Amino acid sequence: MRLVNIRPGRATSLVLGILPVAALVFVYVLASASRHAINPGDRILPTPAAMVSAMHTLMFVPDPMTGRLTLWADTLASLQRLCLGLAISTLSALIVGLALGLVPLVRALFGPLVTIIALIPPIALLPILFIMFGLGETAKVMLIIIGILPVMIRDVAAHVETLPTEQMLKAQTLGASSWQLAIRVALPQMMPRLIHALRLALGPAWVFLISAEAIAADIGLGYRIFLVRRYLAMDIILPYVAWIALLAIALDWLLRLANRRLFPWAGSS
Amino acid sequence: MRLVNIRPGRATSLVLGILPVAALVFVYVLASASRHAINPGDRILPTPAAMVSAMHTLMFVPDPMTGRLTLWADTLASLQRLCLGLAISTLSALIVGLALGLVPLVRALFGPLVTIIALIPPIALLPILFIMFGLGETAKVMLIIIGILPVMIRDVAAHVETLPTEQMLKAQTLGASSWQLAIRVALPQMMPRLIHALRLALGPAWVFLISAEAIAADIGLGYRIFLVRRYLAMDIILPYVAWIALLAIALDWLLRLANRRLFPWAGSS
Amino acid sequence: AAQRTEFNIGWSIYAGWMPWPYAQQAGIVKKWADKYGIKINFVQVNDYVESVNQYTAGKLDGVTVTNMDALTIPAAGGKDSSAIVLGDYSDGNDGIMLKNAGSLADIKGRNVNLVEFSVSHYLLARGLESVNLKLADVKTVNTADADIVGAFTSPDVTAAVAWNPQLSEMKKQPGALLAFDSSKIPGEILDLMVVDSATLKANPALGKALAGIWYETLSLMQRDDAQGKAARTAMAKLAGTTLDTFDAQLATTHLYQKPAAAVAAMSAPEFATRMKRVRDFSYSQGLFGPGATSADAIGIAMPGTTLGNAANVKLRFDPTFMQLAADGKL
Amino acid sequence: MTALLSFRNVWVEYGDKIVLERVGLDIDAGSFVSIVGPSGAGKSSFLRLVLGQEAPSRGEVLLDGQPMRAECGPDRGIVFQRYSVLPHLDARRNVLFGLECAGARVTGRLFGAARRRALEEVDAMLDAVGLLSAGGTYPAQMSGGMQQRLAIAQALITRPRILLLDEPFGALDPGIRKDMHALITRLWREYSLTVIMVTHDIGEAFALGTRVLTFDKRRHDPHAPHRYGATATYDIALERKTEVQGSDAE
Amino acid sequence: MTALLSFRNVWVEYGDKIVLERVGLDIDAGSFVSIVGPSGAGKSSFLRLVLGQEAPSRGEVLLDGQPMRAECGPDRGIVFQRYSVLPHLDARRNVLFGLECAGARVTGRLFGAARRRALEEVDAMLDAVGLLSAGGTYPAQMSGGMQQRLAIAQALITRPRILLLDEPFGALDPGIRKDMHALITRLWREYSLTVIMVTHDIGEAFALGTRVLTFDKRRHDPHAPHRYGATATYDIALERKTEVQGSDAE
Numbered sequence A, B: 001m002r003l004v005n006i007r008p009g010r011a012t013s014l015v016l017g018i019l020p021v022a023a024l025v026f027v028y029v030l031a032s033a034s035r036h037a038i039n040p041g042d043r044i045l046p047t048p049a050a051m052v053s054a055m056h057t058l059m060f061v062p063d064p065m066t067g068r069l070t071l072w073a074d075t076l077a078s079l080q081r082l083c084l085g086l087a088i089s090t091l092s093a094l095i096v097g098l099a100l101g102l103v104p105l106v107r108a109l110f111g112p113l114v115t116i117i118a119l120i121p122p123i124a125l126l127p128i129l130f131i132m133f134g135l136g137e138t139a140k141v142m143l144i145i146i147g148i149l150p151v152m153i154r155d156v157a158a159h160v161e162t163l164p165t166e167q168m169l170k171a172q173t174l175g176a177s178s179w180q181l182a183i184r185v186a187l188p189q190m191m192p193r194l195i196h197a198l199r200l201a202l203g204p205a206w207v208f209l210i211s212a213e214a215i216a217a218d219i220g221l222g223y224r225i226f227l228v229r230r231y232l233a234m235d236i237i238l239p240y241v242a243w244i245a246l247l248a249i250a251l252d253w254l255l256r257l258a259n260r261r262l263f264p265w266a267g268s269s
Numbered sequence C: 001a002a003q004r005t006e007f008n009i010g011w012s013i014y015a016g017w018m019p020w021p022y023a024q025q026a027g028i029v030k031k032w033a034d035k036y037g038i039k040i041n042f043v044q045v046n047d048y049v050e051s052v053n054q055y056t057a058g059k060l061d062g063v064t065v066t067n068m069d070a071l072t073i074p075a076a077g078g079k080d081s082s083a084i085v086l087g088d089y090s091d092g093n094d095g096i097m098l099k100n101a102g103s104l105a106d107i108k109g110r111n112v113n114l115v116e117f118s119v120s121h122y123l124l125a126r127g128l129e130s131v132n133l134k135l136a137d138v139k140t141v142n143t144a145d146a147d148i149v150g151a152f153t154s155p156d157v158t159a160a161v162a163w164n165p166q167l168s169e170m171k172k173q174p175g176a177l178l179a180f181d182s183s184k185i186p187g188e189i190l191d192l193m194v195v196d197s198a199t200l201k202a203n204p205a206l207g208k209a210l211a212g213i214w215y216e217t218l219s220l221m222q223r224d225d226a227q228g229k230a231a232r233t234a235m236a237k238l239a240g241t242t243l244d245t246f247d248a249q250l251a252t253t254h255l256y257q258k259p260a261a262a263v264a265a266m267s268a269p270e271f272a273t274r275m276k277r278v279r280d281f282s283y284s285q286g287l288f289g290p291g292a293t294s295a296d297a298i299g300i301a302m303p304g305t306t307l308g309n310a311a312n313v314k315l316r317f318d319p320t321f322m323q324l325a326a327d328g329k330l
Numbered sequence D, E: 001m002t003a004l005l006s007f008r009n010v011w012v013e014y015g016d017k018i019v020l021e022r023v024g025l026d027i028d029a030g031s032f033v034s035i036v037g038p039s040g041a042g043k044s045s046f047l048r049l050v051l052g053q054e055a056p057s058r059g060e061v062l063l064d065g066q067p068m069r070a071e072c073g074p075d076r077g078i079v080f081q082r083y084s085v086l087p088h089l090d091a092r093r094n095v096l097f098g099l100e101c102a103g104a105r106v107t108g109r110l111f112g113a114a115r116r117r118a119l120e121e122v123d124a125m126l127d128a129v130g131l132l133s134a135g136g137t138y139p140a141q142m143s144g145g146m147q148q149r150l151a152i153a154q155a156l157i158t159r160p161r162i163l164l165l166d167e168p169f170g171a172l173d174p175g176i177r178k179d180m181h182a183l184i185t186r187l188w189r190e191y192s193l194t195v196i197m198v199t200h201d202i203g204e205a206f207a208l209g210t211r212v213l214t215f216d217k218r219r220h221d222p223h224a225p226h227r228y229g230a231t232a233t234y235d236i237a238l239e240r241k242t243e244v245q246g247s248d249a250e
């Protein structure tokens, strides 16, 4: 049987998918143990036990100052910023991407601007951003938006542009106006792609959130990581990174599920 | 005539595309002039003249310490890192994306790992990167690769997965082995998408390059921006950002041209 | 500037500045602000440079900053600033770390990782001077302060300059040598509370409140009893560390306990001498910007004397409010 | 009866490839024009001209005596050679689409009683093409012939003035094809549509059309076949029988 | 002659929709089987079974007496109902592809003399389907009929043991269709292929086939049409004439 035709079942897939992740964890545990054998005070690769104990404190012991459970308070703050940035970006990408992809005039007018903005590294703009939007939540959410929105718009607009010409013509012969083309033909077919673009934007969104929190914040997952980076507290950094990855994977999985449920007709493509 | 059917010509498009950019520049000049009217020493929105003079020095006056022309030396150093990171990522995305998209077994085995890595914000991993790759060029190039490769792989693999089943079957009935399917059917059809993914990755690549140069470097465009960021030297930051955008746009344009020239059959899709 | 009732003060993590956020948490800020009928918000900025930038850009009315950065960032940027609280000088909080070395002289020819153009750069210059080397004898590599500990674990990094809390982490590395530290240049690296001069002029209440807050908090944390310990524990927590580590950092921070001591230090003749040294170093490194044609371009006003261009004073060391505290007139 | 569509010395060229040359034709309102001709002769290209999808590279196309805008609208319906239904709508919604476009300019959707009335019409049309029981099926789950019938139903529901059909019955079996013939003929007659149909089945062309056009190259250079385009080589007017019956088209 | 393909009580179901039920058939090597039947009866599904693209939901398919692997290979060629050529290769390279797969296992490309020899063969095949002058054209620039002929040429060049054709001549005009009939018949005879062809043209089915199968539902519930599947309702063996000529298929 050809390699390309061997399709592992669900259970096999699950096991196969876990294998490399498990292997990585195993390699880490080995490396950590060997470093600790040489230097019991090693901070770079903390043992699983050290990480568990550090996390236990952050998860279950209220901070004596604020009375908050650190991990959960950080998570809540970061997720709020992230979700706000993602929601605004998705909504804007929907509207702007649709207009750019569908209306040649809009594309001619704003296409180059979006491309330029997409290509300016937002990190270089950080000082300007903080000056324009202050030190509050706005600047952090804005950095996420500036970081992911142009890419999402380009992605979605490109997809709308590739909808078959025949389909557009067909809809027009059926009496569709530009507006009806937008909301009845392009928009629904764009939705799966929009959600796909959102999934792809999750990674960068976290990067920008963490970068923003690194500079001006007093709560949040990125803030905590940068705070304890001064002490090379890998026993906190590593579980925090894992936790961020877990949150991101959960979001990603939810979005994939939504795509399958909401747009069954797109299943094959 | 319906809005969607109005297609501006090349010349009109060019003019339309320049309009919003020109408007932005105009607004900036106005804002800068009004700020300088109030405070002639304002550093936040420097006048065009101040930027030109700052740039003149960086472009044509050799640095007394090193004897180098700052802007060109920075550009060369950054472009080297960027291109190396992009080249390695593109090549890896080609191979891994092809394997993931085409071979269900490989997808089952490494798909979840790639997804996880794509969703971990690389910025959070910086201390680990230092320990693994040191502080030299390797670490900077690695940050770019870790930042963009997983997204590129996912993008390309998803595209290979959506190649019509009929095409794969057809090729198999024509005697294609898995290997031949890969190099003769999937690979060529993947190439335009790979270049597209590379274009989309340009933005994030600059972000990671600048982040890496911000953390440890003695030359580079990002190094300069973060160094003078300390002194709010917007007369250097703004032209540097514009220069980075210009370089990015040039790269983007080259890639688009390559896509058109190399893959004429993909023109319509 | 207009008279106002609400002010934003930025702070960042450093041993000598932790009393400020603690005062906010413990209600001391509110107490003094209420007394003068104003409101003061202390805003944490995780990134030190960004906090100073925000102040320079006018988003903050005051900020915690070192003497060198107050000169080269806001003052060089044309912003007239007043240092109203002289909190401490670094007495070992900044240091040069070497690997595989017997003494500081071994640094010659190495790459040195540090935050360029910061007090670390200044400390390096002073250290090199002490072993008859020049800055040109080493190659500096700009490295972010939050990452310098991680960087120092890398085998290809053999020399670095940092401040606390990072410095104490780096000292723990096997084979690391503290080759030079700021206790050898006492009084040259100063930690200040700086506010916008115009705002201060229109709102002297802000200066009074800040001085009141500072000295009440200092006397509380100095206490040897449970209350003092609780205050220092809270500060350690705010800095993301433990009481032991924090106490160790305080030991290398020369806090001016009493307002009178701070006023005296600011008025002493050595103060101007040291400030001139810092200023000349900054100018030689081009930190006054391309427009500056001499070290005297920016005027620095100190009690009894003015350094540089008296017509362009941008940094004022103003002991008025510390004096009021010393006199018990707040 | 004045000419509905007029072609005046029309050329279609792609680069240096000449597809159609010197096409001059008048098409009367209410006629049923069948077009036959070899593969690649330019029949689909001709339909694209009438549709307004493409403009001629030379010459002009007149609609009601006016130069035609290169834009298609609800006065012209089309069934493309490759079935082109909307992939994200099921069969019923695909047919409903045209009625919703006409009846709901802003929302693009019908609600309540208006929707119920429209759906009755849709179901009657689906029944006519034999897809009533497949109303909830998405195009991707349909056989080729089902998709083609869906495309026909979709085009017919808006009763366009000019109906363009590009090999509409190619993928249909004889039984269903006969039903489709009857359906098209009935609608053509009831709503006095003008129909232009491309087909490869000469029997069908003659059975349905009031006029048969053949497209072919008049000259052919074997070494540079692309240097000569096709045009209407034969133009045959027919007396259309009253009703399509039995094996007319076989 | 032993049966090349055997179907033993084969069912094809999509969810609770039954497409084919209780199909039991033997197909001899060297036969030319025509399949006719209404749209949606499951003819394409039947071909997918033979191709190995899908496995039956019940029952089994035997090839040479062995259970068939659900994988397609060079022993079975196919022309799909929707033209499926490789979009990134021009016509000549599309046909060359099969020869390159066989002749260059590692590089997937032929060079030098081998390539020249292969290209001669390719050009002969392109000539046979009337596409010689379109050798450098990409599929996107071709008319529907040209794409279909290209698909036929592509499938024929590897001389598969079993050739599956799903309405291969649907988009072709009578003249070219006749040429194609002759071509298929010649190759079927010369290489003793086994051909299974789905068509809607009953004349074509009888003219070309040595056996005609009709697929249809034996029972039909108007309220739940999907609860009954189709099967081979008629199975007619023919004495095949020696040569296809004239208007056989019209």
Ligand SMILES: Nc1ncnc2c1ncn2[C@@H]1O[C@H](COP(=O)(O)OP(=O)(O)OP(=O)(O)O)[C@@H](O)[C@H]1O
Pocket: D014, D017, D019, D038, D039, D040, D041, D042, D043, D044, D045, D046, D081, E137, E140, E141, E142, E143, E144, E145, E146, E171
């Ligand atoms: N975009 C294009 N670029 C270049 N040539 C094209 C393009 N579109 C069509 N052609 C050419 O125009 C000619 C006519 O094509 P058209 O589709 O009109 O043929 P047709 O008569 O409909 O054929 P068929 O019966 O096979 O559908 C063909 O030779 C085709 O190769």
Ligand SMILES: Nc1ncnc2c1ncn2[C@@H]1O[C@H](COP(=O)(O)OP(=O)(O)OP(=O)(O)O)[C@@H](O)[C@H]1O
Pocket: D137, D140, D141, D142, D143, D144, D145, D146, D171, E014, E017, E019, E038, E039, E040, E041, E042, E043, E044, E045, E046, E081
């Ligand atoms: N993926 C699928 N999911 C659900 N139903 C399907 C799917 N594929 C095909 N069908 C159904 O199976 C039935 C048979 O389809 P098939 O394509 O085999 O018909 P056919 O006989 O080839 O028809 P035609 O002559 O129109 O091409 C149809 O009713 C179709 O709706």
Ligand SMILES: NC(N)=O
Pocket: C014, C066, C090, C093, C094, C119, C163, C189, C190, C191
């Ligand atoms: N105050 C210091 N050393 O940063």
Ligand SMILES: [Mg+2]
Pocket: D043, D044, D045, D081, D166, E143, E144, E145
């Ligand atoms: Mg055609």
Ligand SMILES: [Mg+2]
Pocket: D143, D144, D145, E043, E044, E045, E081, E166
């Ligand atoms: Mg079929």
